[in-house]
Amino acid sequence: MATERIRDRTAKRDLHDDDMDVGEDYVPYVPLAKRRAEKYSKLASKKGLDFGSYSNNADYGSDPNDNGHRSSRARNGGGSGSDQNRDDEDDEDDDSAAKVGPRAGVSLIEQSVEIRKAQVNAEEAKTDAQKAMEEEAKILAAVAERKQLASAEEISKGIVYTDPIKTTWTPPRHIREMAEEQITAVRQKYHIDVDGENIPPAIKDFRDMKLPQPVLDYLKAKNIKLPTPIQMQGLPVALSGRDMIGIAFTGSGKTLSFTLPLVMRALEEETKMPLAKGEGPIGMIVCPSRELARQTYDGFVAIAEALHKGGYAQLKVLLCMGGINMQDQATIFYGGIHIVVATPGRLQDMLAKKKFNLDICTYMCMDEADRMLDMGFEEEVRTILSYFKHQRQTILYSATMPKKIQDFARSALVQPVTVNVGRAGAANLDVIQEVEYVKQEAKIVYLLECLQKTPPPVLIFAENKNDVDDIQEYLLLKGVETVAIHGSKTQEEREYAITAFKTFQKDVLVATDVASKGLDFAEIHHVILFDMPKEIEDYVHRIGRTGRSGKTGIATTFINMNSSEQILLDLKHLLKEAKQRVPPVLEALEDPMEKYKDMGVAGGCGYCGGLGHRVTECPKLEQQQKTKNSGMSRPNERAGNEM
Structure with a gap:
């Protein structure tokens, strides 16, 4: 019985199919690929494109002899074949329109493969120089992601100053009437490079800068008869109220370039209206180390006394740094304060305690600005800026200021003028640089022989404090009058050492880098680097303690296998730039910069300014990244240097 039921059901199904084959309303099924091809052909004919080849290929999977007698949808009651065709065409309208174009016949996978091949070919077509420059640009862009050097209030309120501070100082008429060609000739003669808008002209005489006679007499007594190149251009820019970045080699007279404009402004304000108790300062100088702050303070005091003796108002100068008792200067707080010379930590502390304020302060100078920012004082400087109530004139000075620091510093400046005498980071040409290979165990003994070179x-x-103490002890045992300074010594010990050395009571001063930044030792003829520093900028600052004010000096540097090859390459290029003798041990070093020269890429590191490497191999950048990741402060830098 079951077999008969299956046989009857099959016969009825076949009869039903035969009836469907001969129906009058029957529309044969057209494959989807064929319908797409027909639609592409119609659209292509309207747009004048050739899609014939694709239309032929579009029938893949269909049998040309197939008459399409399929009726599954009609059998299931889903509507007629023509309705199905229309529904399918409507569903495919968007896709069809999107695929119309010259590459409609190419699959997305094939197109992506072609795009990748094109990118690879374009990358291979780039020269090695282009690849190197792109890589360095990415690194510098990543490093440059630092907050704007401005106060939190200015950033939050979006305060942007567009015009420089106005001052009453103007150059003499005969200077103002000089032709642009004459001004340019003066700058070219003294190798002064300037960058900015509406730059004041360089002035070759102090009298034309309209300085008071007592100041001129003071300069004459100090045997300063004519301004140095950085003073020729830096003084007029600062006196005009312009923000400035000043770059010049060590011993070129940068300190006078920022002290005299502040003295003139303070004198003008005091003459117009004397300061009352609690007012001031009118301007301030921020230094990275105590020794430099003390030296700058002494310079201000000397100029202020000269002016007072010449019949001008008494200017009060406050020294604000760690290691000293501020009560010793209590009398200065009885009246107004005209000038403050400070280190960042103690200045921040005094402002927080409201010992004085910056309500009328319109002048701020950062001496050795790049060293200060590199040493981690950036947050202290930003906090100090938050105490300003209005716009100020900002001046930054240093002997070594890499481009990345210049770009960052400009975030706080208004229409800045960059004054550059020589290459930033270049060594003083008045210093004879001698480099000697000395084994580590023989260095301290060889010191005695080196001391015989000059009186x-x-x-x-020395690089670390322990070496400083060892050298001092050894020389004292050998009968050499020696003093030493480093960050772990008390302020009294440090000041005694500097004073005794400057007044020729002691013959030798042994120091870490606390004595390398800005200190002026006019009579020193010889500087010995017991070991090569880790950064070429420190080398430039160290040897710059001699050969100052146009005098010639000698710098002897000990190197050995403990010195990194990277810093030795920087030293090699620095010696070549200064036309100094390069020892055979440095000449034998394989120079990776040669390949960059072959590629047509000039210059050195865009981060630290070293000439012997590129930014991709910068040891300073690598060290700072390690320090940042570890969250630790760098050794021997801030410890005891300021506060």
């Missing part, structure tokens, strides 16, 4: 005083630099 005292001699300055010896």
Whole structure:
């Protein structure tokens, strides 16, 4: 019985199919690929494109002899074949329109493969120089992601100053009437490079800068008869109220370039209206180390006394740094304060305690600005800026200021003028640089022989405090009058050492880098670097303690296998730039910069300014990244240097 039921059901199904084959309303099924091809052909004919080849290929999977007698949808009651065709065409309208184009016949996978091939070919077509420059640009862009150097209030309120501060100082008429060609000729003669808008002209005489007679007499007594190149251009820019970045080699007279404009502004304000108790300062100088702050303070005091003796108002100068008792200067707080010379930590502390305020302060100078920012004082400087109530004139000075620091510093400046005498980071050409290979165990003994090169005083630099103490003890045992300074010594010991050395009571000063930044030792003829520093900028600052004010000096540097090859390459290029003798041990070093020269890429590192490497191999950048990742402060930098 079951077999008969299956046979009857099959016969009825076949009869039903035969009836469907001969129906009058029957529309044969057209494959989807064929319908798409027909639609492409119609659209292509309207747009004048050739899609014939694709239309032929579009029938893949269909049998040309197939008459399409399929009726599954009609059998299931889903509507007629023509309705199905229309529904399918409507569903495919968007896709069909999107695929119309010259590459409609190419699958997306094939197109992506072609795009990748094109990118690879374009990358291979780039020269090695282009690849190197792109890689360095990415690194510098990543490093440059630092907050704007401005106060939190200015950033939050979006305060942007567009015009420089106005001052009453103007150059003499005969200077103002000079033709642009004459001004350019003066700058070219003294190798002064300037960058900015509406730059004041360079002035070759102090009298034309309209300085008071007592100041001129003071300069004459100090045997300063004519301004140095950085003073020729830096003084007029600062006196005009312009923000400035000043770059010049060590011993070129940068300190006078920012002290005299502040003295003139303070004198003008005091003459117009004397300061009352609690007012001031009118301007301030921020220094990275105590020794430099003390030296700058002494310079201000000397100029202020000269002006007072010449019949001008008494200017009060406050020294604000760690290691000293501020009560010793209590009398200054009885009246107004005209000038403050400070280190960042103590200045921040005094402002927080409201010992004085910056309500009328319109002048701020950061001496050795790049060293200060590199040493981690950036947050202190930003906090100090938050105490300003209005716009100020900002001046930054240093002997070594890499481009990345210049770009960052400009975030706080208004229409800045960059004054550059020589290459930023270049060594002083008045210093004879001698480099000697000395084994580590023989260095301290070889010191005695090096001391015979020149008469005292001699300055010896060592990288760490223990070496400083060992050298001092050894020389004292050998009968050499020696003093030493480093960050762990008390302020009294440090000041005694500096004073005794400057007044020729002691023949040798042994120091870490606390004595390398900005200190002026006019009579030193010889500087010895007991070991090569880790950064070429520190080398430039160390040897710059001699050869100052146009005098010639000698710098002897000990190198050995403990010195990194990277810093030795920087030293090699620095010696070549200064046309100094390069020892055979440095000449034998394989120079990776040669390949960059072959690629047509000039210059050195865009981060630290070293000439012997590119930013991709910068040891300073690598060290700072490690320090940042570890969250630790760098050793021997801030410890005891300021506060």
